[in-house]
Amino acid sequence: MDETMEKTKRVVWTGDWVAERLGVSLSGGDDLPELLGLALRRNPKRAHLLVSNVLGKHVPQRPGAVHGAGYGLGRRVRELLGDEAAARAVVLGYAETATGLGHSVADGLALAPYLHSTRRPVTGVEQVGGFEEEHSHATSHLLLPEEPDLLAGDGPLVLVDDEFSTGRTVLNTIKALHARFPRDRYVVVALVDMRSDADRSHLEKFAAELGARVDLVSLAAGGVRLPADVLARGQELVAAHEAAAPSPAPGRNGEARGNRRADAVRVGLDWPAGLPDGGRHGFTPAHRERLEAALPAMAGSLADHLDGARRILVLGNEELMYAPVRIAEALDTHLGAPATPDEGAAVYFSTTTRSPVLAVDDPGYAIRTRLSFPAHDRPADGPGERYAYNVAAGTDPARRFDAIVAVVDSQGDGPELHAAGGLLDRLAEHTDRLLLAVIPSYTPQEQARSMPLPEPLRGPAFSSYAAEEVGWLLQDLSDVTLEAPTEEREEAIQSGGAHYAESLPVEYQPSEQYQALFHSALETSASRIARAVGTVTETVLAERSRPAPARPVLVSLARAGTPVGVLMRRWALHAHGLDLPHYAVSIVRGRGIDTTALRWLAAHHDPADVVFVDGWTGKGAITRELAQALADFPGFDPRIAVLADPGGCVETYGTRDDFLIPSACLNSTVSGLISRTVLRDDLVGPDDFHGAKFYRELATADASGAFLDAVSARFDEVADAVAADVKELAAADRTPTWxxxxxxxxxxxxxxxxxxxxxxxxxxxxxxxxxxxxxxxxxxxxxxxxxxxxxxxxxxxxxxxxxxxxxxxxxxxxxxxxxxxxxxxxxxxxxxxx
Structure with missing residues (x-):
């Protein structure tokens, strides 16, 4: 371990509390308890959390230990690869936890450029990859290098995460990137390797099938022994402790303190112009040199405002870990870097996090205190709660920080940061001196477009809908074999080996009995559907239209939303003589909306006129996905208009009843003979629309027109009911209940x-x-x-x-x-x- 790690007399292991109550234990070397503690997640997917003592995320630690752990791993990777191969390596870290660790590993390699995954989409930067982290509280990762070919070289790719537990996330990443950027050498780096024997065998088999060498480097290795019922017992324990937690005392939160701004002293860092704030879009050796040269002056600026504080915390923010830890390390050096505060001013480092964890103020538990506050960086997935752990002293006054330096990027320097109950307000309750340092958020230059944007596809060349009914912002993949047996797709999806949007199910061909049932259901429900169509369309026209000559632009989410979009267009034309533009676009859970389609829409229409349309809501996953995807595309309104909202997820709907919509009964044969959309790296480039197939061969079974005509024929008979519904909804509280x-x-x-x-x-x-x-x-x-x-x-x-x-x-x-x-x-x- 780095010699700058704080030396304190060890009384108990910070995993004892969990181990005693749940029977969780670590196996491995004696160094594991020094590196790790245990806590309980507030997460239904995993009960326990391995809490690193050198990561700088949940446990404040001396910055030299945090940076030194990653730097030392980087030196070991350099020795493993040799100087020549190391000079051609690229390092990839995982958001949010390992962004600083990965960057430190790149420092150890010396000449390697660095990129970390991110959960923050950025306008003008095309995604070159992405993946899901199934066990996480926030699963979707994006890869957004400013230089699209950053990962395209044939040198080794070094992937860095804080822990290697099963290896599924890392192997999924390698598989996805290898398909697009093949190479013959990968190195996986983690602070701790906690895989089972089966997981280790799986890695060997994976490497053999890939035809590439995959090495693993870690500080320590071991395992976690978990009782069979650990998840249920852990959830019960979390619920019991949170229920018994005392209510905040007066002065504990921003509301009780009054609506005042937190007293934080803003300190200018004189951050070098054009220097990236981290590795979200890539960080090169040249960037590293500029940062190293600027760090001493930044440390001096902060030191001038510390007023003799002896125990100081530099607090980073979620993905923003590397710059704050390097600033903290420079500040520690500036102040003399004593072993303990008794010998002089000592600096510690940690960051805020999205991860919800139970806090227990016990020396045998790794997360002793928790500060919660609203997200302040306008995250893509909407407002949410964020946390700072072990920042408050709790019952141990020796753990109190005399000064706290909050470091955020400029995107996070908004009203929420300074509001009552916000991060600064919560920190001010627990320190004598609060400083704020803001690093400019790096915005890459708009990438040059090598090709003009494609044009929409229309029937009858693509789909059985008439050309004026809908323009498909898709590319035609009809000649590509994409179908796979349902059971094979399910196995691949659940094992993490493939995303559901990378293939198509074999189209279900209904029996005569089922087709008869469809037509019977359509006859029975056509009026009910027509009423919901009229209600949602009239609501959109009343509430989402701008002054003439502007008119709504309907953009349906293919394919379930597309029949609804066609019907809404028909209602507007029938009832008001309005010929509304209608397009269909692809959105993929975990991957977001088609950004090329958004660029096309923005180039041809005012984004403020766009109304997104879907068929129905279930649990609201696509509603959230759309809000996240549009966060970095200004002007688009993320609110979806749906025919039916049984999930209580939207405010614009035709009904909240959960009833049979016959267009859900079939697949392509009620959706213009168009397949579900496809997003696969080898088929969809940065300037392409997502793909879909036109099943021309199913024309004899096509019920798309029959469905539309049956519903449209009922428009007149439901007009009065629609007027009453719209009047009632206008006066109702339609706030989503979720x-x-x-x-x-x-x-x-x-x-x-x-x-x-x-x-x-x-x-x-x-x-x-x-x-x-x-x-x-x-x-x-x-x-x-x-x-x-x-x-x-x-x-x-x-x-x-x-x-x-x-x-x-x-x-x-x-x-x-x-x-x-x-x-x-x-x-x-x-x-x-x-």
């Missing part, structure tokens, strides 16, 4: 799934599960009637049980079991969950 999301989380836990992505609520989503996925069981509202006839028929055909339940907020819910295996089959011989 009841659906809460229900899905409850169902996920009650049925032991622990993954909300495998719970599909509502009639529409349940139908999709039966048509495209490998379902486990269907939950049906007791007494539900004809709305579920087609669900019961599909379930019977696939050998899937339908379980009637009480107090279900949806008419039905489809469940996909996470323990999927291809070997288990249902009554019809099709694969099911084991």
């Amino acid at each position: 009841e659906g999301w809460a229900a899905v989380e409850r169902i996920s836990e009650e049925y032991g799934i622990h993954d909300v992505n495998l719970v599909k609520p509502g009639v529409g989503e349940t139908t999709r599960v039966l048509l495209r996925r490998v379902p486990w069981k269907i939950l049906a509202q007791r007494g539900a009637g004809a709305d579920l006839d087609h669900v019961r028929l599909l379930a019977e055909q696939r050998g899937v049980p339908v379980e009637e339940v009480d107090e279900l907020p949806y008419t039905c819910v489809g469940l996909i079991h996470p323990r999927f295996t291809r070997g288990a089959t249902g009554a019809d011989g099709k694969a099911v969950a084991s």
Whole structure:
């Protein structure tokens, strides 16, 4: 360990509290307890959190120890690779936890450029890759290098994370990048290697199949022993301790203190012009030289405002870890870097985080105190709670910081940062001296476009819809084989080996019985759908239109939203003579919206006129995805207008009832013969639209026109009801309740799934599960009637049980079991969950 790590008399291990209560233990060398403590997550996917003592995230640590741990690992990687290969290496770190660690590893390699993944999309920077971190509280990672070819070389790629537990995230990253930027050498770096023997064997097999060498370098190795029921017991323990936590005393939070601004002294750092604030878009050796030269002066500026403080914390902000730790290290050097505050002023470093963790003020627990505050950097996923751990002293006055230096980037220097209850206000309660240093957020230059933007596809050349009904902002992949058997796709998706948008399910061809059921359902529900179409369209025209000659531009989310967009366009034309433009775009859960399509829309229409349209809401995942995707595209309104909102996720809807929308009963044959959208790196370039297929061969089974015409024919008969609905909605409180999301989380836990992505609520989503996925069981509202006839028929055909339940907020819910295996089959011989 770095000799600058604080030397304190060890009384207990900071994992004892968890170990004693849950039976969790570490196996490995004697150095593991020095590197790691234990805490409990407030997360349904994992019970425990390995808390690093040298990462600088949850535990304040001397900055020399934090930077030195990564730098030393980088030197070991350089020795492993040799100078020649190391000179051609690129280092990739993981957001948010390992952004500073990865950058420090790059320092140890000396000549390696550095990039870290990010959860913050940036206008003008194309994504060259992305991946999911399944166990995380915030799963989606983007790769946004300013230079698109940063990862394109054939030198070694060094991937850095704080811990290597199963290795799934790192291997998924390697697989995705290798498909686009193949190379023959990878090195994985982590502070601790906690893999099981099975995980180690999996890495060897993976490397052999990849045809590349994959090495692993860590400070220490070991394992975590977990009782079988650790997740349930951990959740019970978290709930019990949070329920017993005392309410904040007066003066504890911003509201009780009064609406005043926190007393923070702003200190100018004189950050070098044009120097990136970190590795979000790439950080080169030349950048490193400029930063090294500027650090002493920055440290001096801060030291001038410390007023003799002896115990000082430099607090970074989420992904912004490297610059603050280097500033802290320079400040520590400037002040003399004593071993303890008794010998002089000592500097510590940590950062804020998104990660929700239980705090217990006990010496045997790694997270003793927690400060919570609203996000202040306008995050892509919307407002949320953020945390600073072990910053408050708690019951141990020796842990109190005399001064705290909060370091943020300029995007985070907004009203939320300074508001009552915000980060600065919370910090001011726990220190005598509060400083604020702001680093300019680096915005890369707009990347040059090598090709003009493509034009929309229209029927009849692409889709069975008339040309004026919709313009598809998609590329035609009809000649590409993309279909895979449902059970193979399910296995690949759940194992992390593939994203669901990289392939297509084989199109379901309905039986005569099912087709008859569809037409019967359409006849029964056409008026109800027409009424919802009229209500949502009139609401959009009343509330989302700007003064003439502006008019709404309908942009449906392909493909479930597209029939609704066509019907809304028809209503506006029928009822008001308004010919509204309508386009269909792709949005992919975990990958975001098609940015090329957004650029096309912005080039041809005012973004303020765009109204996004979808068919229905389930738990609201796409609603959140759209808000996140649009955060960095100014002018677009992320609010979605939907036909049905049973999940309580939007404020513009035709109804909040969960009922049968016949367009959910079929796949392409009720959606213009267009497939679900496809996003795959080898098919979709930076200037391409996402892809889809036109199933021309299914024309004889196409019910798209019949569906539209049946609903449109009822417009006149529902006009009065629509007028009454619109008047009622105008006076109602339509604030999203997110009841659906809460229900899905409850169902996920009650049925032991622990993954909300495998719970599909509502009639529409349940139908999709039966048509495209490998379902486990269907939950049906007791007494539900004809709305579920087609669900019961599909379930019977696939050998899937339908379980009637009480107090279900949806008419039905489809469940996909996470323990999927291809070997288990249902009554019809099709694969099911084991």
